Amino acid sequence: MRLVVLLGMFLSAVSTARAEISISIHYLKYEAPAPPTLSNLDPTPEDEGxxxxxxxxxxxxxxxxxxxxxxxxxxxxVPQDGDLAAAARAALSETPYLLVDAPADKLLALADLPEAQGALIFNVSAEDIGLRSADCRANLLHTAPSHAMRSDALAQFLLFKRWGDLALIVGPHAKDRAFAAALHRSAAKFQLRIRGEKTWAFDADMRRNAAQEVPLFVQDLPKHDILLVADEIGDFGRYVLFNTWEPRPIAGSEGMTPVAWSPAVEQWGAAQLQSRFEEASARPMRPADYSAWAAIRTLGEAVTRTxxxxxxxxxxxxxxxxxxxxGxxxxxxxFRHWNGQMRQPIPIVHPRAVVATAPLEGFLHxxxxxxxxxxDAPESSCSAFGDRK
Amino acid sequence: MTRQATNPKALFLAALLSASAGPALAAEIWVTNEKDDTISVIDIDTLEVIRTIPTGERPRGITFSQDYSRVYICASDSDTVQVMDPESGEILHDLPSGEDPEQFILHPDNRRLYIANEDDAITTVVDVETRKVIAQIDVGIEPEGMAVSPDGKIVITTSETTNMAHWIDTETHELFANTLVDARPRHAEFLKDGTELWVSAEIGGTVSVFDVATQQERAKFGFEIRGVHPDRVQPVGFKLTEDEKTAFVALGPSNHLAVVNAETYEVEEYILVGRRVWHMAFSPDKSLLFTTNGVSGDVTVIDVERREAIKTIKVGRFPWGAALRP
Incomplete structure (x- = not known):
């Protein structure tokens, strides 16, 4: 039904293509507190996204x-102690088109503002599964992939490789636990087995003693093909690589990682986007940059076509x-019509190359x-988008 | 093969052989190997690679001058168009192409080369005789497909991210129309005495047919291959048979060519070829068609009459463009 209406709109649009049309977009970035990490090798760029x-x-x-x-x-x-809601109200008084980089709770509070009803907000950073399910909002679309999309991508690859026995180390932060939960969900979905799990519990400085501590820490994990690490803030994972008791590859937040984007992606014309980005920003393009790029381009594509x-x-x-x-x-x-999530392939990468791109061949839908x-539609309890087909 | 190209002794031998054999050789298909920095030369009689010639970095677009005494090569990562003597394989000189040249088209005047600068959103016009840039025209993001009308009055640049065909007046070097097509247009050609313009859209999965006189879309057709997800059916290059009644369309990662009725725009059949098929070239009598298969690193030879793949020829890494040298 929606299609018919659209077609009519499109036809009338063609004849008025020369008319001056303009949209304003507002990018709201909340500076969430960043917990300290063991290494300072990779600072987060201030203009990320x-x-x-x-x-x-x-x-x-x-x-x-x-x-x-x-x-x-x-x-x-908006600084950590700033008023995100006030900034959002000010932005919404100018335009209904917002990109928001903020944690899930702040994002939801923003989407629920009376001023935000009827707006179109793009979530460009929060990966929480809840935002695509019970906590979805009709005015909120997601260009950032969910934790579940990333963990499903990795699980497809592990299944493809027949690496079915897994062990998992989980960091102490909420993001780590959320990603670990997604890994459990994906393991069940694709019939992989997480044989053992440990929580990262060190407070020592791993740059000095990783070689001594990590082998002992993972020694009592059950037999596994690959060791998963849920370390979404980039704290300890880098010290686990090559310091395991058994010679095992690492994947998850470290080692081989499922990501929205990586400088290692070069196929499908990606090299052109990478070089455009590097020329403009003097640094490699990160996943958050990709999600924001995709949100702006989504609006652009919609204006171009309508x-x-x-x-x-x-x-x-x-x-x-x-x-x-x-893309x-x-x-x-x-975009998924049942929860507003942008469909996208997920590259599975290490720092120097793309290992595979999910969905892998043979995973059909x-x-x-x-x-x-x-x-998928039956797995999401989102009802804000109405017609679920 | 690749090793041969970098071995000076082998090159010398190859040069000697071609010199002693005289100029009256069989027709050849020249294939640029994007990730080997070489050209593979296929003999049409034997269907074998007979020479491998080193080029600049990341060779993609390739075309010959009208008398076939020169071959022009887009050496994208060298930011230049190289001019090569096809007899000796020597680079004679470079042309100022602008940054990252990807594809180009030689004007019927045999002098003006219209070059798509992929990284710069520009089409550069170069005079191949004076070796000077005549004009630079602002187009959309990631210009790629290039076409010139048979009368030389119109040049088309397609832009992959802007999703348009830009119509350039070759007198003024200004755009006189911009027409939207589906996502990621890759290749354009004027057909049927210049009355139709075809533009393929890789991600859109369609070919748009424009009426050249009005620049209006006349038709648009897509593809459907049993057992292949539509997202992987990505049209790029296409060629028409001599009678212009049948089109062959390369469908990228679906690893198939479509055979299309060029009058009704209906797909008649699909031919399985190598992996990620992009561009094509015919033999002189158009009885054979050669496709570049990037991922499998080979060229599939199609019998045009029978609509069958008859041979696969291994070339360099990531073959991209193809051109006939009669």
Whole structure:
């Protein structure tokens, strides 16, 4: 039913393609507290995410100049003790199009503001499964993959390799536990066995004694093919590699990692996006940059194809079967109509190469193979999006 | 094969052989190997690789001058278009191509080369005789497909991320139309005496047919291969038979060619070829078609009449472009 309406809209849009159409986008970044990590080798860039949005904006502007479509981007950074809700209200008084980089609780509070009803908010960082299920919101789309999409990608690869016996080390942070829970979920879904699990419990400085401590720490884990690490803040995982008791590869948050994006992705024209990003930002493109880029490009693609700027039209188009975004991952990206999650392939990488890209060959789905990753319609208890088919 | 190319003795021997054999050799298909920095030369009679010629970095687009005395090569990572003597395989000189040239088209005047600069959102026009840049035209993000109308009046650049065909007036070097196509357009060609423009969209999975006189879309067709997910059916290069009644469309990672009725735009059949098939070239009488298969690193030879793959020829790593040298 939705399709018919869209088609009519599209036809009328073509004749008015020359009209001046412009949308404003506001990027809200909440500076969440970053727990200390053992190593300072890889500081998080201050413009993480924002830099991706800026490249997406430049892409949109280039297309827009041929069609008479304009875009502008405002960035607001809210400090840890700042008032995110006030910043969101101010942004929403200017535009309904928001990109938000904030933890799940802050994001939900923002999406539930009276001013945010009827807005279109892109979650560009929070990977919590709940946001794609019971805690979903009709005004909230997710370009960041969920923990479940990442863990399903890894599980597909492990199954493909017949590495069915797993052990898991989990860090102490909420993000670590959430990713570990997703790994358990994926292990059950793809019939892998997590034989043993330990919580990382050291407070010593691993740069000096990893070689001594780690082998003993993992020595009593049951027999496993591969050791999984849930260390989403990048704290201890790097010291586990090559320091295990048994010679075993590491995967999860460290070693071989399922990610939204990595500088190692170069196929499907990705090399061009990588070089555009590096030229603009003087650093490699990170997963958060990709999610923000994809959100801006999603809006751009919707404006390009509909020649409209009103939020209801763009939201309907983005959630329709007609929408597809070329995202340099080898398949068109689209949005799940049952929870607003962007479908996307997940590269499984190590720092120097892509090992595989999920969905792997042979993992089939009646609708779209990308729906073998993350919460499929029957698995999500989201009801905010209405028609679930 | 690759080793041979870097071995000066072998190169010398190859040069000697080709010199002593005289110029009246069989027709050849020249294939650029994107990740080997070489060209593989296939003899059409024997269907074997007879030469491997070193090029600049990341060779992609390839085309010959009208008299076949020069071959132009987009050496993308060397940021140049190389001009090679096809007899000796020597690079004669470089052309100022702008950054990251990917594809190009030689104007019917045999002088103007229109080059897509993938990293720069620009189409560069170079005079191959004076070796000077005549114009640079702003186009969409990641320009790629290039086409010129038979009368030389229109040049098309397609842009992969902007998803458009940009129509360039070759008199003024200005855009006179920009037409949207489906996601990630890769290849464009004028067909049927320049009355139709076809543009393939890799991620969209379609080929759009434009009426050149009005720049309006006349038709659009897609593909459906049993047992292959639609997302993996990604059209890139295409070629028409001599009578322009049948089109062969390369479908990328679906590892198939589509055989399309060019009048009704209906797909008649699919032919299994090598992995990630992108570009193609015909033999002089158009009885054979050669496809570049990037991932399997080979070229599939198609019998056009029978619509069958008859041979696979191993070339270098990631073969990309193909061009006929009669």
């Amino acid at each position: 924002i830099a991706g949005a800026q490249v997406g904006l430049a892409d949109n502007l280039t297309t827009g100049k041929f069609l008479g479509h304009g875009y502008d981007l405002t960035v607001t950074t 020649s409209r700027a009103d939020v209801g039209v763009l939201r309907d188009y983005i959630l329709s079967d007609a929408f597809e975004l070329a 340099f991952k080898g398949r068109p990206l689209s 009646q609708r779209n193979e990308l729906d073998t990753l993350g919460l």
